[in-house]
Amino acid sequence: MSNTFMLLLPVDLIMLVALMFMPVMRGEDAFFGVRVSPEVYRGEGRRVLRRYWFWLILSFIQIEAIGLVVTYYREQTEFAQIVPHFLFPSCAMLFYVIFYRQAKRLELVEEHQRFATALKTRHLGDYTNLALEIAIVALTIAPVLLLIYYYPQLPERIPTHWNWKGEPDEWTRKSYFAVFSLAAMMVYMQVLLLVIKHGVLGVKMTLPAEHTEEYLRLKEEALTLTVRFMDWMRLLLCIMLGSLTANVAFRSVEHLHFLARAVTIAEWTAGLLMAVAIAVAIYRFYKVDRRLRTEVGRVYVQRQKDAAHWYMGGLIYFNREDPALWVEKLVGWGYTVNMGNKWAYLYLSIMIAVPLLLFLPLESIGP
Amino acid sequence: MYIVIDENDRRPIYQQVVDEIKALIARGELKEGTMLPPVRQVAADLGVNLNTIAFAYRELQREGLINVRHGAGAVVAPRVHAQGKTDDELRKPLRAALTQFVLAGLPRAEIMSIVGDELRGLLKGNR
Numbered sequence: 025m026s027n028t029f030m031l032l033l034p035v036d037l038i039m040l041v042a043l044m045f046m047p048v049m050r051g052e053d054a055f056f057g058v059r060v061s062p063e064v065y066r067g068e069g070r071r072v073l074r075r076y077w078f079w080l081i082l083s084f085i086q087i088e089a090i091g092l093v094v095t096y097y098r099e100q101t102e103f104a105q106i107v108p109h110f111l112f113p114s115c116a117m118l119f120y121v122i123f124y125r126q127a128k129r130l131e132l133v134e135e136h137q138r139f140a141t142a143l144k145t146r147h148l149g150d151y152t153n154l155a156l157e158i159a160i161v162a163l164t165i166a167p168v169l170l171l172i173y174y175y176p177q178l179p180e181r182i183p184t185h186w187n188w189k190g191e192p193d194e195w196t197r198k199s200y201f202a203v204f205s206l207a208a209m210m211v212y213m214q215v216l217l218l219v220i221k222h223g224v225l226g227v228k229m230t231l232p233a234e235h236t237e238e239y240l241r242l243k244e245e246a247l248t249l250t251v252r253f254m255d256w257m258r259l260l261l262c263i264m265l266g267s268l269t270a271n272v273a274f275r276s277v278e279h280l281h282f283l284a285r286a287v288t289i290a291e292w293t294a295g296l297l298m299a300v301a302i303a304v305a306i307y308r309f310y311k312v313d314r315r316l317r318t319e320v321g322r323v324y325v326q327r328q329k330d331a332a333h334w335y336m337g338g339l340i341y342f343n344r345e346d347p348a349l350w351v352e353k354l355v356g357w358g359y360t361v362n363m364g365n366k367w368a369y370l371y372l373s374i375m376i377a378v379p380l381l382l383f384l385p386l387e388s389i390g391p
Numbered sequence: 392m393y394i395v396i397d398e399n400d401r402r403p404i405y406q407q408v409v410d411e412i413k414a415l416i417a418r419g420e421l422k423e424g425t426m427l428p429p430v431r432q433v434a435a436d437l438g439v440n441l442n443t444i445a446f447a448y449r450e451l452q453r454e455g456l457i458n459v460r461h462g463a464g465a466v467v468a469p470r471v472h473a474q475g476k477t478d479d480e481l482r483k484p485l486r487a488a489l490t491q492f493v494l495a496g497l498p499r500a501e502i503m504s505i506v507g508d509e510l511r512g513l514l515k516g517n518r
Contacts, residue, residue, distance in 0.1 A: 136399040141436035143392045143412075143421070145428045228435040233395045240393075327398075327438050348435035 029095040032109045033088065040084050043116045044077055046355055047123070047337070051317060053324040054354045056120070056127035057338015059331060064130045072130075076123040083115045124337030134328050138233035142240055146225045151251050156259060163262045164214055167269035168207045174273045174280075175203060183275060184386055186268070190288030192275060196386050203272060205382045210265040212378050217258050221251060224359050228348035230327060235320045242320070243352075246312045250358060253305045260301070263294040309357040324354060333364070392420055396437055404439055408447035416456055416467060417513050427457060427465040 047056040052065035060069055091108030182202045183192030196202045227247065231240055267287040274284040316323045333343035338354035344364040353360045361368040394411035396404060415421040427448070434444045448465050451457045459465045492502045 136397075138395055138397045138399070139437060140393040140395045141428075141433055143394065143415070143428055145426065145432060226432060226435075228438075230436060230438065231393065233397075236393050236395075330438050345440075346435070346438055347431060347441050348438075 029091055029108070032106070036084070036088065036109060036112055039113060039116070040080065043120065044080060046120070047073060047076065047127070049356060050313060050323045050354070053322060054338055055130075056124040057334050057336075057355050058124070058127045058131045059324075060127070060130045061132045064132070068130055069127070072123055072126050076119060079119050080116055083119070084112060087112045087115065120337055127337075137327060139325075139327065140231040140233050140236045142229065142231065146247075148222050148225055151221075151225060151248070153255065156255055160214060160258055160262050163259075163266050164210055167210075167266045167273075168204070170270055170273050171203055171207060174277055178203065178273070178276050181389070183272060184388065186271070190271065190284065190291065194388050196389055202386060205386065206265065206269045206272070209379065209382050210262070210269060212382070213261060213265065214258060216375065216378075217254060217261075221254050223350045224250060224254075227350040227352060227359050228346075229352075230325055230330070232320070232322060232325045235322075239316070239320045239322070239325065242312055242316050246309060246357070249305065249308055249312065253301060256301045257298065260294045260298050264291055264298075267291050267294075306357070313357075324352070326354075404437070405443050405447040405450065408433070408444060409450050412447075412451060413456065414513075421467050423467050423469045425467045427467070429464055 052060050052062050052069075055065055055069050056072075087108045094108075178198060180198045181195045182198050183194065184196050184202070185192065185194035187193045225247070229240065229243060231243075267290045271284060271287045274280045274287055313323050330343060330346060333346070334341055334354050340363060341351055341354070341360060342363040346362055346364065348362055349365045349367050350359050351362055352358075361371060392415060394408060394415070396407050396411075400407055402410070412421065412427070421427075430441055430444045430448060434441045437444075448457065448459055452459050452465075456468055457465045458468045489502065489506075492505070497505075
């Protein structure tokens with residue numbers, strides 16, 4: 025019996041917890057993405073939240089129970105085991121939007137507001153660690169050079185997919201495209217992440233007219249945190265994809281076999297460190313928010329005009345009148361793009377198209 | 392260093408931007424040679440049209456307070472005495488403001504103390 029269901033269960037559990045706390049992560053400034061007064065937040069808001077939790081948990085238990093029964097008491101295909109893991113997120117999103125509609129009625133509308141903007145420009149150079157950049161470039165180029173050097177010695181069967189032990193389980197015919205598509209992917213990821221980093225530094229910062237100094241300081245702290253997190257991710261991604269790329273040579277060339285194990289260890293270490301980085305980032309984002317609440321009293325400040333342009337309960341920002349491309353997420357931490365900005369579509373299409381172009385043409389051949 | 396925009400204010404937004412930046416230059420907080428942020432950044436932060444901010448910058452340039460160079464951005468210009476304005480031109484807004492005080496029925500001594508306060512506030516940054 026395959027254990028796909030049990031493997032995906034923890035993922036569903038994390039998703040359940042995340043969805044439970046999503047509406048209240050940023051307090052009364054973004055209750056289901058809607059700004060409400062503290063009194064409403066503690067009164068009617070709490071009742072809405074309780075109803076939302078009830079439906080969420082109920083659907084979770086039902087869907088997972090059905091998944092469990094299907095997995096253990098019936099000889100079912102893999103498909104039947106995966107379906108619950110698609111069903112639950114869609115169900116949860118539906119509840120989120122339904123309860124967002126209820127929260128919308130409680131919205132606190134401010135007619136006339138005062139805002140500040142800082143007369144300071146953030147430059148990419150000020151947020152760049154040169155040693156790290158050099159390491160990233162070196163780690164990106166090294167596996168490519170290795171593959172170029174060993175290309176004539178590579179066998180006719182090129183691995184394209186590895187199992188968790190680092191052993192290949194899918195192959196394709198040898199060609200320049202097959203050998204270098206992963207390397208191209210790696211370079212593409214690095215360029216994309218650098219472009220995103222640059223964009224995020226120019227994020228829209230709407231500052232309140234009161235407590236401007238503290239608010240800006242804490243928001244810049246969150247920004248520095250994000251950028252540092254991205255730097256770590258870029259380095260770890262580079263190690264991960266770089267070792268995968270190099271593995272093509274290590275697995276295929278006889279006298280390099282001994283390096284294959286080291287590469288697998290490097291991959292697992294990088295993966296583990298990524299998980300640690302995510303956990304640390306979440307904790308520190310939470311701390312910045314808590315300090316915003318105590319020192320400023322507001323976690324998220326925006327113009328009433330902009331507030332009307334968040335959709336799906338504060339998950340999507342679409343505002344044609346806003347020249348900003350990157351904005352701070354209203355629900356959750358980090359940044360998102362203004363979908364009303366035409367550049368957002370260029371971003372998204374490149375993000376989706378390049379990986380597809382690099383991997384779809386690979387034809388899989390049996391072992 | 393910030394500029395504040397008030398949606399309640401009757402002045403148009405570009406005028407508020409101009410006035411705020413002028414005040415910062417007058418107080419000496421924005422020193423000669425300081426780079427102003429790009430138009431795109433200010434527009435995005437305040438959620439207004441790019442043209443609004445571009446217009447404000449042009450206005451400041453017209454008054455000789457900033458220099459806008461293509462590619463280099465906007466830089467606070469060196470302070471030139473009176474910036475080629477005639478004495479009467481400079482006095483006009485003061486006269487208008489003082490008229491308001493007189494019409495509001497404030498006694499002479501109080502007007503003097505208000506003017507003194509404001510002037511002290513403006514010059515403090517220069518010392």
